[in-house]
Amino acid sequence: MKVNAVLALPAALMIALAAAITPSPVPMISTIPFLIGRKRFLLLELLVIALSAFALSELDRFSLFAYTERTATFVNLYLLASDYVDRPSILAITGKAGLPLIVGLNYFPLFLSVSSEVTFYARIRGITNELKKGKFVSFFQSLALPILVEVVRVAENLYMAYSLKVYGGGVIKRKLRVTGADALFGAYGALVLWLSLIPHF
Amino acid sequence: MVVINPSFLKGEISVSPEEIVGLLGRSGSGKTSIIKEILGFGGICQMREGRMGIGLPPPRDLISGVLQDPNSQVLGDSCEDEIELLSMDHRVDAAMAERLMGKFFRKNFFQLSDGYKKRYALATVMASKPRYLFLDEPLANLDARGVAQILSIIPKGSLVAEHRVREIRDVVDRVYVISGKSVAEADVDRLYDESFLRANGLRGFSVQFERGSLGKLLLDADVGFKLEVREGEVVGLYGNNGSGKTTAIKKLSRKVYPVFQNPDLQFFKRTVYEEVLDENALRAFGLADKAEASPFALSFGEKMRVLMAAAFSSGKKVLAFDEPTTGMDGDAFLSFLNAVKSMKEQGRGIVIATHDEDLIALCDEVINLESRERLRY
Numbered sequence: 172m173k174v175n176a177v178l179a180l181p182a183a184l185m186i187a188l189a190a191a192i193t194p195s196p197v198p199m200i201s202t203i204p205f206l207i208g209r210k211r212f213l214l215l216e217l218l219v220i221a222l223s224a225f226a227l228s229e230l231d232r233f234s235l236f237a238y239t240e241r242t243a244t245f246v247n248l249y250l251l252a253s254d255y256v257d258r259p260s261i262l263a264i265t266g267k268a269g270l271p272l273i274v275g276l277n278y279f280p281l282f283l284s285v286s287s288e289v290t291f292y293a294r295i296r297g298i299t300n301e302l303k304k305g306k307f308v309s310f311f312q313s314l315a316l317p318i319l320v321e322v323v324r325v326a327e328n329l330y331m332a333y334s335l336k337v338y339g340g341g342v343i344k345r346k347l348r349v350t351g352a353d354a355l356f357g358a359y360g361a362l363v364l365w366l367s368l369i370p371h372f
Numbered sequence: 373m374v375v376i377n378p379s380f381l382k383g384e385i386s387v388s389p390e391e392i393v394g395l396l397g398r399s400g401s402g403k404t405s406i407i408k409e410i411l412g413f414g415g416i417c418q419m420r421e422g423r424m425g426i427g428l429p430p431p432r433d434l435i436s437g438v439l440q441d442p443n444s445q446v447l448g449d450s451c452e453d454e455i456e457l458l459s460m461d462h463r464v465d466a467a468m469a470e471r472l473m474g475k476f477f478r479k480n481f482f483q484l485s486d487g488y489k490k491r492y493a494l495a496t497v498m499a500s501k502p503r504y505l506f507l508d509e510p511l512a513n514l515d516a517r518g519v520a521q522i523l524s525i526i527p528k529g530s531l532v533a534e535h536r537v538r539e540i541r542d543v544v545d546r547v548y549v550i551s552g553k554s555v556a557e558a559d560v561d562r563l564y565d566e567s568f569l570r571a572n573g574l575r576g577f578s579v580q581f582e583r584g585s586l587g588k589l590l591l592d593a594d595v596g597f598k599l600e601v602r603e604g605e606v607v608g609l610y611g612n613n614g615s616g617k618t619t620a621i622k623k624l625s626r627k628v629y630p631v632f633q634n635p636d637l638q639f640f641k642r643t644v645y646e647e648v649l650d651e652n653a654l655r656a657f658g659l660a661d662k663a664e665a666s667p668f669a670l671s672f673g674e675k676m677r678v679l680m681a682a683a684f685s686s687g688k689k690v691l692a693f694d695e696p697t698t699g700m701d702g703d704a705f706l707s708f709l710n711a712v713k714s715m716k717e718q719g720r721g722i723v724i725a726t727h728d729e730d731l732i733a734l735c736d737e738v739i740n741l742e743s744r745e746r747l748r749y
Contacts, residue, residue, distance in 0.1 A: 258448055258449055258453050258457060259453065259457055259460060262457055263460070267461075270447070273447065273448075273457070277446055277447070277448065280482040281443055281444075281482065284482075285637065288632075288637050289637050291622070292632065292637055292638045292640075293640060295626075298640050313640040313641070316640055316641075316642070317636060317638070317639055317640065320636055320639075320668050321636060321637065324444070324636070325444040328439055328441060328445060329444055329445070331408075331411070331413050331439060331445075332444070332445035332447070333447065334412070334432075335411065335432060335436050335437060335497065336447060336458060336461075336496065336497065336500070337461050338461070338462065339462030
């Protein structure tokens with residue numbers, strides 16, 4: 172299912188705003204049901220949240236847990252936008268300025284697959300042994316090297332593909348049709364913001 | 373007709389709207405650079421065709437192109453999505469794209485097979501109806517089915533830079549070959565001449581490989597099927613893309629030294645020496661003069677040699693290669709055969725996952741992953 176950016180993007184912005192200005196867990200919780208299809212990611216995220224909550228409470232710093240919630244909310248919103256937002260409707264609102272956003276949303280699966288491949292190759296090449304030896308900087312440098320090279324290569328190719336494919340004079344306006352599902356998304360974002368602003372909710 | 377003078381080569385290339393033209397040459401000879409120059413990225417290439425100027429990017433409605441890696445050329449979620457995006461920028465023939473993609477028109481790009489990913493890249497460019505199309509290695513990494521899916525839609529007015537001579541020689545009307553610092557037209561019939569192919573570093577020639585005697589058992593594994601490898605033995609896992617070759621190699625990764633397809637994702641160090649850590653291996657694989665170079669800055673064939681040298685120096689008795697000949701020219705292919713020969717002489721066992729029929733000549737046993745048939749030579 173794809174939803175129109177006219178209401179989906181403001182809804183996402185309202186949830187992001189709720190996460191940024193309140194310590195409420197509502198924004199983070201509100202994004203989780205939409206990630207049921209991404210079981211591995213969801214499990215990993217819940218594990219990180221649980222570990223963070225445990226470590227911060229042990230260190231008597233639980234007030235910092237709001238930052239974990241915020242990060243999880245922003246990451247989840249990016250994934251939700253990648254999965255659900257109708258790309259041409261973004262262009263219809265923003266014109267060509269919206270293309271980087273579209274590209275950013277499209278390339279999440281590619282970078283996820285590159286990161287997972289690099290991690291696998293690092294493990295079989297014994298690069299992860301550097302972690303066991305306590306060489307954290309060396310480990311992260313080794314891991315970052317192929318990912319950075321790939322990001323630069325993809326960015327260069329994307330620039331060329333963009334220049335080849337989008338050469339017209341301007342954006343031809345498209346009529347935007349807002350459906351009931353789009354309206355529901357908009358209302359959902361407003362509801363999350365409202366609930367987050369209620370003290371102690 | 374468009375006439376191109378590459379900035380770094382002597383000679384010119386011409387393409388007319390009624391023909392498909394091949395561009396062949398060794399890895400690193402400049403095929404990709406020519407395509408990028410023509411498309412307006414990189415050096416200044418002189419072109420003559422109606423309203424084109426020198427040093428300016430060509431009009432995109434006249435000249436367009438498709439780069440080698442389809443994964444980094446996608447602007448939409450699906451072909452349908454991208455065509456809708458493009459239609460907001462300029463006129464496109466959506467029906468043509470839908471016809472080219474068939475039932476996969478609405479499917480998410482990242483869920484397509486390799487053949488259809490390439491077809492997506494072609495369809496989204498062809499829908500804008502450029503008069504000339506410049507394609508960089510459109511058949512790279514495709515199995516026979518994927519090759520057929522692409523060759524059937526390459527339009528007239530295309531220049532195809534390729535190293536897979538056997539696959540394109542029946543499709544092209546004319547061919548150019550880059551040799552040293554010049555590019556010149558060659559007779560298409562010469563692409564059937566083995567001495568011509570070898571002399572120009574092109575693939576497509578047949579190979580003979582001596583099979584020695586086999587030693588003791590080195591590997592006995594179950595990777596969804598039984599896999600045994602002996603000293604000096606080469607076992608081939610043969611099948612189309614998606615038949616489970618890479619998965620089988622991944623399952624073996626704790627027992628063997630595996631080398632996978634994309635070399636750039638398998639380099640973790642700044643220099644070739646740090647990757648290989650063995651001067652003898654560097655010499656054996658012709659990399660001694662590259663020891664201080666960054667592995668990322670090498671040509672594809674050299675990158676594969678770095679990975680093979682690292683595998684060679686790892687001390688592992690069984691080495692596994694996943695599609696090792698992808699992107700290899702004739703010289704790199706011969707160099708790979710020599711590397712396999714020296715590994716066999718050392719008593720190493722080798723597993724090769726491939727859909728490249730040329731590699732079958734190396735194998736003592738071939739397991740067809742689709743029919744599960746085993747052939748011993």
